[in-house]
Amino acid sequence: MAIGVAIIGGGIFAREEHLPAVQASKDLALKAIFSRSLKSAQSLSTDSNVDLYSEDSGSGKSFNDLLERSDIQAVIIALPIRIQPIYIRRALSAGKHVLSEKPIAENLNDAQELIKWYNGSIDCKRITWSVAENFRHLNSFQYAGEQVHRAGRILGFRVRVHSMVKPGGKYYETEWRKNPSHQGGFLLDGGVHYTAGLRLLIGEDTVSRISAYTNQNQRHLPPVDTVDASMKTKSGATGTLSISMGTTFTGSEWAIACEGGSVSISRSTITTVFDGKEEKVDIQDEKSGVPPEVRKWGEALVAGERNEKQIPEEALADLEILEKMLKSGEANGQPMDCNLQV
Incomplete structure (x- = not known):
């Protein structure tokens, strides 16, 4: 029933x-x-x-x-x-x-x-x-996460998600988004998707330490619209996560380097390079997930x-990474530890 x-x-x-x-x-x-x-x-x-x-x-x-x-x-x-x-x-x-x-x-x-x-x-x-x-229900990310696990120990990663949120857009014109009372503005509202995506890809080798810088490129996107972070995982692997809602850069990049090869996502195409052999697989997502x-x-x-x-603990871990990025940015790059990852 x-x-x-x-x-x-x-x-x-x-x-x-x-x-x-x-x-x-x-x-x-x-x-x-x-x-x-x-x-x-x-x-x-x-x-x-x-x-x-x-x-x-x-x-x-x-x-x-x-x-x-x-x-x-x-x-x-x-x-x-x-x-x-x-x-x-x-x-x-x-x-x-x-x-x-x-x-x-x-x-x-x-x-x-x-x-x-x-x-x-x-x-x-x-x-x-x-x-x-x-993002945890996107077929492309689930498949890519499985390939990362298959490829063994993580050596490094780079994630970049860049866009321009313009006045007049349907989400921007929502009052609580246009004049945010919450930390990070659009970076909080949209950014937790990207921290969730990163967490799904790196799996058990969770983020342990973050250093970041933030900036407000666009006056209409307070309090900040851009964050660039360097991260270290619990195994010692390092990587970067760059998110901007106020840049003329466009597009996204998700790439994980592992001991047995590399895995990357571009739209619905997952590219793996194992033993020097490149393979591209198109994984269709069910709409937005x-x-x-x-x-x-x-x-x-x-x-x-x-x-x-x-x-809730999964969502808490997503938020922790995003908040530590913002707090580190406020403190001019001061390293922040992550203690709530699962």
Whole structure:
């Protein structure tokens, strides 16, 4: 029997990614949508079988009213970074399974406090909290990670993700993104995808130490839009991670050098060089990775389990790398240790 689910949030990502992913899942049945305004909730769905809740809908249509419904067992929360933990706590306290969007919180202190509260106040075996990170569900990255593991000890890596976020873009014109109250601005919102991708590729040889420099190239992208970091893994391998949302450079590069060869990703093409032999394999991703992410969440709920790729500790490790990059940048490159990697 399908799990009754509600989507919390009426933004772009909920509309373009979460809604179709829920509708495509055989294990999930969309029952309700909540957003700050009724207009926003209506923008997600006009299906008469989906009930709409909002802060301006009056009596009986609040978030608390939604949480009281016994036919809704789970919620997907896609709200601005700063307020999301409030809704996570309220939903879990009401006995609802939660899939919350990345990042897990706006900073490590809040994230660790939230995890501690969850483990101490909620029956974690009965009520699950998962954190969404669609990069962990990209076929290309999963395949590349397997090839890195096959290639043996990591010798080094370089990751570069560069773009220009311009005024007028659909994500930029979201008020909480345009005028961020959270650290890093777009670097936090988008950057945790790239730290998650790096972590997936290097596997158990986790990042242990980081030194970074940051800069704000574009006035419209406060507080910083660029970070360049040098990293060391626990085995001693070194590498770089460069992220910019405000540069005229474009494109991305993901490359891992291993004892047995190298592995790189360019769009959907994975290139391996083992024993001097180059091989290119095209691995198609399922859209953004959100459809399999939501589908596997639903499958785990029906099975009474949790998806290990979605545990809060994974999202905490993504955030730790990003925050340590930003903090090191604030301290003019001072090295920062990573102690929360899994």
